[in-house]
Amino acid sequence: MRKYWINYLIIISCFMLIFSCQEKKKNAKFKVVTTTNMISDLLHQIGGDSIEVVGLMGAGVDPHLYKASEGDVTKLTTADAIFYSGLHLEGKMVDVFEKMNKSGYKTFALSDGLPEKNKISSANFAGNHDPHIWFSVENWRLAAKFVTKQLSTLQPQNKEFFEENLRTYDLDLKSLKEDLNEIASKLPKEKRILVTAHDAFSYFGKEFDFKVVGLQGISTTAEAGTKDILDLANFIVENDVPAIFVESSVPEQTILALKSAVESKDKNVALGGTLYSDSLGNSGTPEGTYLGMYIYNMSTIVNALNVTE
Structure with missing residues (x-):
């Protein structure tokens, strides 16, 4: 059986060389790679048609157990930015994203956009925080703001567009919270x-x-x-x-x-x-x-x- 993660890290070490040899098409959209489809949906809401969103995980995929394929490596190496959930939701992939960030890749964990008081600690998960942050609508509102801030930094020419999309989506999330409370009542x-x-x-x-x-x-x-x-x-x-x-x-x-x-x-x-x-x-x-x-x-x-x- 091949040593998956060893080979994977070897490939990661070659990313910068591969990337430097690639010339981005002049009219290509800003390419964002995401892990879960919750994050893909969020990037679509904020980025709209100004970005291309490429998701690694589809419906029904368990991110805790997910292992990146060779095709995923290509997606990651050609990305302008990578957004993932964090707090070890994606298992060992988180270590890879952190190494990529140190190598110059733009990688962002949505959990970094939350204050500590918004994260639930769990003694049942090796003392780490619960990574299922999206089940708090308030957390998801903060995640949307975090995504908007990062995209605006990466694409300052579209800052107003992203911020307008955030205002619209934030109203949707506020309305969602009201609807959920009504159903729960x-x-x-x-x-x-x-x-x-x-x-x-x-x-x-x-x-x-x-x-x-x-x-x-x-x-x-x-x-x-x-x-x-x-x-x-x-x-x-x-x-x-x-x-x-x-x-x-x-x-x-x-x-x-x-x-x-x-x-x-x-x-x-x-x-x-x-x-x-x-x-x-x-x-x-x-x-x-x-x-x-x-x-x-x-x-x-x-x-x-x-x-x-």
């Missing part, structure tokens, strides 16, 4: 217990007053064991949780095992639906945008949990 607080495949919804829980329990840890690299499943099954029975949720970027086997464990205790628990956690939906659908994804998630959660006997 239909669910009594005693029913706001969200059980999912992995612990991706802590920011959501904090912002909308939900108790959130993930079967796996913050990173999907941590596997749930039999004891984890049995402990959570007991929690569901004790708290009379009516539904649990699959995630689009996480295999459903562990949630199905949890459902079976609950039912072995003579308690019915439904699969409440599939939530978008580490990626948006398919491009061209409402769920393929941050705004549409969040409305879908909140509606799915509230509808599944707001059951009456």
Whole structure:
């Protein structure tokens, strides 16, 4: 088996030489490479048609486990700027981005645009912060401002255009927050217990007053064991949780095992639906945008949990 990361770092060391030999076409758009499709959507909102956005990860891709392909290397070496989430969401790729930045590449972690008080610490993730920052709408507003600032520095001739797009998008995000609060208000607080495949919804829980329990840890690299499943099954029975949720970027086997464990205790628990956690939906659908994804998630959660006997 080839030494993937060793070869990858060797390639990285050659990036500057490759880049220096390439001549950018005169009329080519400013090329931005992104990791997750949440970030791609954000760059589209701010950059509009003045930039070309190239995403590495599509719908249903788990960024915790993602490994860059040889094709990704080409995308990265020809990029004018690279935006990634940070806080180790992208696993080992973060180390590569940091090395590229030291070599002169323009790489930006969205998490750098957030103050420390906005980041949730997690003892379950080697003492690092929870990387699922987009589930706080307030954090996403700050991320949009961060992207606008960086693009304006890189393309000062389009600064006013970026800032106008930010003003429009910020109004959309404010409206989104109001809509989410309205939907959440239909669910009594005693029913706001969200059980999912992995612990991706802590920011959501904090912002909308939900108790959130993930079967796996913050990173999907941590596997749930039999004891984890049995402990959570007991929690569901004790708290009379009516539904649990699959995630689009996480295999459903562990949630199905949890459902079976609950039912072995003579308690019915439904699969409440599939939530978008580490990626948006398919491009061209409402769920393929941050705004549409969040409305879908909140509606799915509230509808599944707001059951009456």
